[in-house]
Amino acid sequence: MKAILCTSLGLPDTLQYTEVPDPVPGAKEVLVRIKACGVNFPDTLIIQGKYQFKPPLPFSPGSDIAGIVESVGENVKAFKPGDAVFGIVPWGGFAEKVVAAQQMLFPLLPGMDFPMAASFMMAYGTSYHALKDRAQLQPGETLLVLGAAGGVGLTAVELGKQMGARVIAAASSAEKLALCAEYGADAGINYSAEDLRERIKELTDGQGVDVVYDPVGGDLAEAALRSMAWKGRYLVVGFASGAIPQLPFNLPLLKGCSVMGVFWGAFATREMGANLANIQELLEWYLGGRLKPFIQRQYPLSEAPQALQDMMDRRVMGKVVITMDH
Secondary structure, eight states: OEEEEBSSSSOGGGOEEEEOOOOOOOTTEEEEEEEEEEOOHHHHHHTTTOSSOOOOSSBOOOOEEEEEEEEEOTTOOSOOTTOEEEEEOSSOOSBSEEEEEGGGEEEOOTTOOHHHHTTTHHHHHHHHIIIIIISOOOTTOEEEETTTTSHHHHHHHHHHHHTTOEEEEEESSHHHHHHHHHTTOSEEEETTTSOHHHHHHHHTTTOOEEEEEESOOTTHHHHHHTTEEEEEEEEEOOOTTSOOOOOOTHHHHHHTOEEEEOOHHHHHHHSHHHHHHHHHHHHHHHHTTSOOOOEEEEEEGGGHHHHHHHHHTTOOOSEEEEEOOO
């Protein structure tokens, strides 16, 4: 089978498009012939050895998969060859086939095509876990989303609105903010042209925001933390800027606010029942027409390195997807 292979840690241009042996499923595993794989920011980190998971070399990046079951292990009862599925693997999705644990797969929903399915699990799973389980976002609260037009940011805007919050989207261009408005943002801040802290003051009448959703890190973090309301919750989702902020810890003390880590991958494996309940809720919302992933572009497997580079260069709005031509 064809795959994008990481043979040495580095940037996307070091990845190889090559032939590798087909994987073989274990007793409780499923072999999936991949039709689409979503591109997520952790994919840009894992190939550089900068992510929490460090798979042994060589490996293929890619976690958000959708495809057709080709074969199943002897103890798999939930799926059979020919079933259309989507779900999560730790890595290996930038390939024509991958082995997945049966409990991390779901049947494809009616009306959901493969690219849409491959754009769903990680982004929505992360944001819903962050807003529901970590921040316990309440109707009427104000949610600030940094990097709001990105893959997870846009889902946070969409979910925050569904959960009854007033959503302020912060992004780096008018084009990105226009997309956020389409997905429910009540107000926008262009932080490449406006002072983030001053605009938050204006938009909240000086009260600050109840929840900050931050997948960006870097220079924006301290300004956002200084803009928290009393008993606010600051969600540390990731560091797309490339810089991990060094925050002054007197600010949580003065504001009575919490700084909370969000690691959906660990939550999904440590608390499988709670994660499954979240996914079921999200799928019901999707079936009810309340959620719709925004896919900016699809790339063939051979161009997956370019997709990763575009993500690193902050040229992506919403999701981009790798599609297979088999």
